[in-house]
Amino acid sequence: MSKESTASSKALPSKPIPDVFTYTQQFWEGTAKNELLIQVCGSCQYKQWYPRTLCENCGERNLSWTKSSGRGTIFTFTIIQEVVMNSPAFEKEIPYALSIVELEEGVRMVAQVVGCPPEHIKTSMPVEAFFEKINGFSVVKFRPRH
Numbered sequence: 302m303s304k305e306s307t308a309s310s311k312a313l314p315s316k317p318i319p320d321v322f323t324y325t326q327q328f329w330e331g332t333a334k335n336e337l338l339i340q341v342c343g344s345c346q347y348k349q350w351y352p353r354t355l356c357e358n359c360g361e362r363n364l365s366w367t368k369s370s371g372r373g374t375i376f377t378f379t380i381i382q383e384v385v386m387n388s389p390a391f392e393k394e395i396p397y398a399l400s401i402v403e404l405e406e407g408v409r410m411v412a413q414v415v416g417c418p419p420e421h422i423k424t425s426m427p428v429e430a431f432f433e434k435i436n437g438f439s440v441v442k443f444r445p446r447h
């Protein structure tokens with residue numbers, strides 16, 4: 302085994318990147334421009350996240366996108382304390398908070414909460430979205446909003 306391959310085998314693995322589908326492509330194009338987009342149904346005006354091919358409320362495919370304010374509150378959260386098999390790339394961030402954020406538009410989304418010690422995070426805490434570049438993707442995270 303060469304020195305190079307030994308060194309690379311000890312490097313931290315990259316964080317996983319999302320699979321992009323036709324129905325999620327516009328979402329990722331939005332995050333690349335620091336815009337948080339959510340789907341809205343043209344038939345019943347229901348708003349939803351995560352992106353789907355049809356409205357989860359009425360089943361219609363008449364979906365378009367609207368820009369979220371990016372403001373919300375912590376609905377619930379958990380503190381990740383140890384690495385699991387599929388995410389060793391997150392090891393150096395432990396402990397970190399993974400939350401369900403309720404956006405002002407009424408939809409809830411799963412995201413990491415950073416910008417304060419995990420033990421300071423509480424339900425109903427105001428947060429705002431921001432975007433972090435990870436392996437060519439612009440990923441949505443939340444931080445405390447004052």
Ligand SMILES: [Zn+2]
Pocket residue numbers: 342343344345346347356357358359360361
């Ligand atoms: Zn609908």
